[in-house]
Amino acid sequence: MNDPAISIALVGSGGSGVMTAGSLLLEAAGRAGLYGMMSRSSGPQIRGGEAAALLRISTRPVFCLGNRFDFLVAIDWANAERFAAEIPLDTESTIVGDDDIPDEFSASGATFKEVSFKRLAAQSAGLRPNMIALGLIGSAIGLPPGELEAVAKKLLDHKGKATVEASVSALSIGAATLDGLKTIDIKTESVAELWNISGNEAAGLGAVRGGVRFVAAYPITPATEMLEWLAPALEKIGGTLVQAEDELASVNQLIGASFGGTPSLTATSGPGLALMTESIGLAVASETPVVVVNVMRGGPSTGIPTKSEQSDLNIALYGLHGDAPHLVVAPLSVSDCLFSAQWAVHLAETLQTAAIVLSDQSLAQTRAVIPRPVDVFFGARRAVQTEAWEDYERYATVPGGVSPMALPGLTGCQYTADGLEHNTQGTPSSRVEDHARQLDKRRDKLALHDYGDHWAHIDGNGPMAIITWGSSLAPVEEAVETLAPEGIALRVIAPRLLMPVQPERMAAALEGVETALVVEQSHGGQFFHYIRAFYAPECELHSMARPGPLPIRPADVTHAIREQWRGS
Amino acid sequence: MNAIDVTERPGFLAYALAIENEAVERYTTFAEQMDVTNNREAAELFREMARLETLHAKEIEARIGGQTLPEGASCEYAWPDGESPEAPDFSDTHYLMTPYQALTLVLEAEQRAVEFFETIERAGTDEAVRKMAAEFAKEEREHVRRVRQWRERYPPPERDWDDDPDPPNQAE
């Protein structure tokens, strides 16, 4: 197997601390110079529920879960079978835990090593099963014990010396229990600088770098952590986060703050986006920049809040009433959440419109150790009227379509921003020519902008292509790598900019493609229909659309490609 | 609140000027209302009133000359019933109002102005102010007489003057 990555699942229930153990393992791996990622899965209980930390650690950056798991470490087995579909095992895998393994796991033929973490912890006061498990698995993959101790100390320092000492001894008890366990040694590599960050945090940082200083939001899974990161961050840099009464309020607070000149953003998920759509239309019509980060989860309705799905594409693209040209930007990885959020703020500000950033649960709530994202800087800012001008017209039709915005406080340029159709001065008007002029203005300013190479991630060449987006790119890229040695060369096209569409650029990207597979995580093939509608590729077009809650795995994609193309 | 003293000359002149200015503004608003609702006759009539009141304001300004008057925001004037007497009530216009009705509003406003000045004439303490008030009251009585004549040119409204066969428009 050429896969240098190791996949580990930690399961447990009732406050067993598997999430903490998983986070510490990831952090320790990062300190040892490894890359990695962790996603989580849990039951519906608020406290005490069964939980699984799903990790992948590698010498190369990893952005999606693998096809299988090398280790399943169970602190206990309560309800663990509900994760069976998420934790595929095989005869190469190893299961560690009590011997009452659910059939769903034992049927895999994996090697079993009996360890009772709870019994080990009962030996002396202060020992915790999760730290013993951490010691065990950390050693099993060859992490230096010093790194595990360091991360444990950092976490527990505030609880006092006794707790820290108990943890250190738990780690070594775990390490000593390795006896008879198959271990995998991954070589560590030294790299320049690594970050341990989640997609939600990355998007928050991107927002701040883009200049956002006002955030209003209503909590919703899986977007809340972005707000939790932003609240103290904004406070530190002189910005504000307001917890609004609902999404109707939050998006309107943004419009107000932005009208006053402050770059503004909110984060939400499907149900919240649905509530916001009326006023996103207001932002478009009144040409007030706002950014809405929509962290997609399973839908419709309350759906599956803790699981990922790329099924809010349609509402993001088409959910606004009227002809309302706006921006839709989709990050392609955890680290790209930073770039995409920053870029979206830049675009919304310079084009004076609404931008929807389509992140998803799997990007947002995945914690990854990644190379420090490169710094980007966008020079252009919002065009602001700086001096009093007798004939100032807020909605003047100017070349390029972006007319300077007067901010309250500027003498002599008072105007009323309006969601009613208006003339160039902002006065309500239902005249044919005013409607046509303003519709054109709002369309053209987006259409005429040069989005550069940021519009998409494009890789490879040859007559076969995969067109995908967002979090589906990671498994697609791994599949492409897997297939390369088999002589299957694939081109990958993943648009980051979903609206406005870029027909010429897409045509160039598709040049010479004979067959393409459209890969996405939705039930209805929303992205497939979008590609067909706006890009009408002349090639043969196939759809691989899978709904959540299971992630798309690289093997799903390789399978689909072999099916599709091996024969032909 | 620094109330303006109407019983002293500068205060009195400030009031007199405010009366005319408020009337100009009110009639201008009314003329615009009638423009918007396409009631041309009433619009012209109110515009004419605004013009006449502007002239009156000018006359008073001429009388004031270089004198400095007490300053006060418009809402600080203590009018007998809250609002400047010569400005008809905002609620008294109607989009279908006839010239007769429009002039009735004007007439009532002029009558209120007469009363306003007569009150000062009667109750004032400063002789010069009382004299001026008497003079202004006389002038306003003359306005009343002229408006009444003017109104005679128009018939009183029919019984169904406000009939509109179409339903109201709905906008947003």
Added chain:
Amino acid sequence: MERVVTSGAATEVTLKPKDYKSDIKPVWCPGCGDFSVLAAITRALAALKVAPENVAVISGIGCSSRIPAYLDTYGFHGAHGRALPLATGLKISRPDLCVLVAGGDGDGFSIGGNHFLQVCRRNVDITYIVMDNQVYGMTKGQASPTTEPDWDRSKLTPHGTRINAFYPLVVALASGANFIARASSSDPNGAAKVIGEAIGHPGFSFVQVLSPCVTFRPEQRDWKKIVRPAPIEATTDPAAAARRLMTDDNFYLGVLYKGNRAPFEPDSAGQPSTEQELEEEFKV
């Protein structure tokens, strides 16, 4: 009248009320109470000497919500029911501005009802003027939250709404508004004074202005005969205000409650840091 404007008064100007008017002619029906409210707002602003460019008037949708365009201030004519949050966002990020919200009873108490409660609680330093005509004027005269339950003149509720009317002043008090007053369009000067005082009072100020809809509720022309000043001075005691408002017949005018809660201020860190420093926590 208090002359202290808590904000937006960086530069004092001496202007006439009409200087605060734009040259756009209102679309309202002649006789509509909103004309008088427009006049009252311009008079209040002139009295406060606040520069028009430092004022922002925010509204939703409805006849009354058309008001920002008729003023020569900055304005935002937004979405139906959403003026209060829009104004909240503006004021929090631009505390230097004098922010007014104006609109109708449907806009404020029905579709925007929750925002009304929350904005009272939050106590941001803005002034909210509701032109209450107990009807939806803009959409041809349907019942609003403040309509009497037995008003049966709308085709949508031919037997009346038969649901309780909403008492905005009582709700405002219970929700924490810091200044509560009632005015009438039949007395634009009185309304101007109250609005001026509301603007000057720190925190969230709520002014209900009885403003007849002469088209759909012509009987409201008689309101001017019913309204009268409240017999007592404004109280700072919420319990006294509650007793007064609960027995109020909705036609007493004046400032009815003046609280002394400190206005909302966003959190700010003692030690400012740079964007660069925010990255530190991510370093492995």
